[in-house]
Amino acid sequence: MFAGIDWTPFRLSFELASVTTLILFFLSLPVAWWLSRTQRAIKPFVEALVSMPIVLPPSVLGFYILWGFSHDSPLGRLLENYFDMKLLFSFEGLVAASVIYSFPFMVQPMQSGFESLGRSMIEASYLAGKNTLQTLFYVALPNIKPSLITATVITFAHTVGEFGVVLMVGGSIPGETKVASVAIYELVETMDYTTAHIYSGVMVLLSFVVLLGVYGFNRSKSRKIKGSRG
């Protein structure tokens, strides 16, 4: 039954999600840290901006990214003329679009993780003569592991699951931008229901296993803490 099934779309989906998650992890760290500590009036504006992709229809986001990457826009022209980069309908373009699209899914759990840390724990690190970077890596991050795992897995899963933006920005070029979600859409359109069933079934199974892993980990983590205190 699985003979002759082309697994390339899945490989692409997971490559896209891995690269996106890796970039977003380091991109989100300073943003989430800053948001968790700042008391400036500008904070709600930044928070709203970061969270926009959650609310916006993927088609709206996809349209702006499409326009932004094309040579109709200053950004597209800059990339094409100076860096010789054409992001539209390429894997790199998908990565760039996914980074924008999945940004809030990394920032929000990280930010709430940082916010859950006691202010005094961070201050104790400063008082110990450590700078912000040392405090971040030796004190803050190790103490918000469940949040980091949630952020990473949700971002990964969300990128695997994206459809609208990917279709608009990447098209459906086999081996380049045709990820699993797009492939399933095409299979249904061409009425290849058998393959669509297999693809979809695999997605359901993978998603469930991933989420089960996260919640299972966080449960054992919180039980460990409660158990040792009680």
Add this chain to the structure above:
Amino acid sequence: MIRIDIDKKLSAAGEEDMHLRVNLEIERGSFVALTGESGSGKTTLLRVIAGLERAEGTIFVGEERWLGEGGALPPGKRRIGFVFQDYALFENMTVERNLLFVSPDRELARELLEIVSMSSYASRYPATLSGGQKQRVALCRAMMRRPEILLLDEALSALDPAMRSRLQHDILRLHERFSTTTIMVSHDPGEIYRLADRVVELKDGVVLRDIDSRFALSENIAAESFLLRGELIELIEENGAAMAVVSAGRQLLKIALEDADAGRFAQGEIVELEFDTGCAKIVPKGEASQL
């Protein structure tokens, strides 16, 4: 000599601007208790000394300028030990790592844990310790930089009386062993008398009293030892006699009421207890002064 002369706006919600204006000279090696109502600026003063909050003015520790022209020395550059009320231990590190994170001096870490009898807990994680044990570790961690000034921000107020007494002993030993200057925020007269040699009381951001801690004690004898204020928890009847259960200080007291008084009190009322040659008598708030 430590010279503090600062001015900081305290942000009190809804009220007019209040300023913390404090001018203090503290002798090196002395033990100062900082007391006053909540919101009087005690914690802020401590945080300004530590460099955790900005302020106008100057702080000199000996010849070293911590605050003044040319800005403020960052907290990490001041030789400060700070003990928080909520311990603030690094949960991801063992007891020993918590200490070594501050300074890699194993010898000192071992000695400090020895002093507070926590040596056998060196490889434990903070989550497995009791509140008193955590605060002893926090105290050791604060000493790891051999601080010029040790700051205790209500460090013992979350602990039960037995553990408090234990930690007071530890604090005093560390204070003497490392000849630090110690400034402690405290509300507990017993604690202040036991540890401090000077009491500074703040009110609305300014120094209200600045006295030798022995004088603070004698005033307390006159004002409080014979008169205890408490809350009336319940009125009960025992063997036909009316009794009042009163919560005063850390004690729950049961006191017989005189028949004439039986109807005068209500549950939840604040009452005063007079101690007159060994007999306790309960009277409504304010009436004790008639005697």
